[in-house]
Amino acid sequence: MKEFNSTASSIKESIFSQMTVLAKKYNAINLSQGFPDFEGPAFIREALKEAVGIKALGQYAPMPGIPLLLENLERHFASQYQLSYDKLTSLTITNGATEAIMVASLALLEPGDEVILFEPFYDSYPVAAELAGAKVKVVTLHGDDFRWNDDELRQAFSPKTKLIYFNNPHNPTGRVFNKDELLQLSELVKEYDCYILSDEVYEFLTFDDNQHIPIATLPEMQERTLTIGSAGKTFGHTGLKVGWLASSPEISHACRMVHQFNVFSVNPMAQYAVAKGLEQMGSYSKEFKKLYTHKRDLMHHVLLESGLTPCQTEGTYFTLVPIPKSFLEQDYDDISFCRYLIEKHHTATIPPSAFYRKSDEGKRYLRFCFAKSEELLKEAGSNLQNLLKKS
Ligand SMILES: Cc1ncc(COP(=O)(O)O)c(C=O)c1O
Known part of the structure; x- marks a missing residue:
């Protein structure tokens, strides 16, 4: 066991x-x-009711996701962040962000690889990394403003580092990492030639002047980033369990293989409701x-x-x-x-x-x-x- x-x-x-x-x-x-x-929001419940009446949504969804949701997500990334992800090759719908985290970990990590995560962390990260056989290195966010120490961050990296687990906006500290911090992290990711799993399930929940910047938007970072999102937080129905994973076609292919033999596909009625929800985002x-x-x-x-x-x-x-x-x-x-x-x-x-x-x-x-x-x-x-x- x-x-x-x-x-x-x-x-x-x-x-x-x-x-x-x-x-x-x-x-x-x-x-x-x-x-x-x-x-x-009522529009999610309305869309769920509508979905029940659509015959095709009563059967297995296509493995990567239903076309309407993939299309709306492709548009979301393009209009919100000017990020281009091909719905056919680079986006995958998962059973919540939780499945996306596990899928990404199993797809990328081999025994002996090292991963870095920031504490306090979302509890799935170390478990997913260790189930994949990787060794976890931890960087603490210090003080009441929860910042990393630059030396501690650099020291956590090694030639064995494969993946960084990063959550922004951050649960539980409530931090939104700023552009300087993101640049610093992305430079290390490039220097050590590794990947970053960017868990952005709270992408729409930023306050005051704090702006959410997906790390994939920084120079040369899109091909190194696995961006993970979830509908649960944004649409106030965590029971939907519809998440997504956006990455390069190569990484997406590996992730889809894990997803295929893990859950195969995600509840199409829930996917439909999320697709309709994305149309209301404006x-x-x-x-x-x-x-x-x-x-x-x-x-x-x-x-x-x-x-x-x-x-x-x-x-x-x-x-x-x-x-x-x-x-x-x-x-x-x-x-x-x-x-x-x-x-x-x-x-x-x-x-x-x-x-x-x-x-x-x-x-x-x-x-x-x-x-x-x-x-x-x-x-x-x-x-x-x-x-x-x-x-
Ligand atoms: C940072 C973070 N990532 C992932 C998840 C899981 O999201 P989902 O319900 O879509 O699996 C949560 C849920 O609380 C979370 O806070």
């Missing part, structure tokens, strides 16, 4: 299930899970950003009112919050403070140390998800009142 030596994934499973049980017991407001508790993306800017601001207000000092949230629907000094002095870490908030303030969050492998820095934060209704966020605000006074 495979040994899952990914400590992060096993810790995560046991801690998260303990926290879920506790949250239920204490009837806590749930700001832990990374999905909306409110309905996504007006919907503004609405979407406005809705989440309001939620981000409300979340920050609620946290500040309770005496907490959230880190900046440039993108995604997550905010990391440092554990107050007075609690750290009493030896609280992320897990015990998370438990404390559930038991005493009826508010459930995520302890982020499960997203770290190398440093202990994650023990100093909690992750709050604000993809929640206004009422729920306000209720969390009343539950968290007097948090610091009660310590």
Whole structure:
């Protein structure tokens, strides 16, 4: 049997299930899970209803995806980012971004290869890399502004480096990496002749002046980049599980081979709804950003009112919050403070140390998800009142 030596994934499973049980017991407001508790746009549900009536969508979809979705995605990359991907050879529809991450890892990596990932990381990355037999090297994003150290980044690269796992906008820190950072990373990718998996599932969730720049748009990077996207976040229906992978025809071919013998194809009705959703992006993306800017601001207000000092949230629907000094002095870490908030303030969050492998820095934060209704966020605000006074 495979040994899952990914400590992060096993810790995560046991801690998260303990926290879920506790949250239920204490009837806590749930700001832990990374999905909306409110309905996504009606046009997706309408398209799903329409799909049920289309006979051809009741049968297996073509392996790479249904033509309408591939066509709309090709147009999306071209109009949004001036990136040209041929729908016939360079785009593949997957069962969510999660399948795309696994497919890319199995297609590219051989035992003995090295991969680099940034912590805190999305938990699929180390598991996918290790299932493919690769060795994981970790670069920590430091401080409350979550930046890498230039020397640590360079030292992580070696002649064996094959793939970098990169998430931008970044879960759980809420960072949107800027052009200088992207250029620095892309120069190293070129110097070491490797590839980058760019997980951009929050591409439409950036706030204020922060702009999402796909790393594939930087000079000579498109052929080295596997861009991964997902409809779940953007269209507020994570259950759709429709994702995609965009890359060069050569990489796409290898990925399609894994996809073919793994799941073969993705639910065509869900694909149809996503294709129709992409047609609405012109007006919907503004609405979407406005809705989440309001939620981000409300979340920050609620946290500040309770005496907490959230880190900046440039993108995604997550905010990391440092554990107050007075609690750290009493030896609280992320897990015990998370438990404390559930038991005493009826508010459930995520302890982020499960997203770290190398440093202990994650023990100093909690992750709050604000993809929640206004009422729920306000209720969390009343539950968290007097948090610091009660310590
Ligand atoms: C950074 C990141 N990548 C990938 C995924 C998985 O996306 P999907 O639901 O499309 O598989 C998530 C979901 O939370 C995520 O946060």
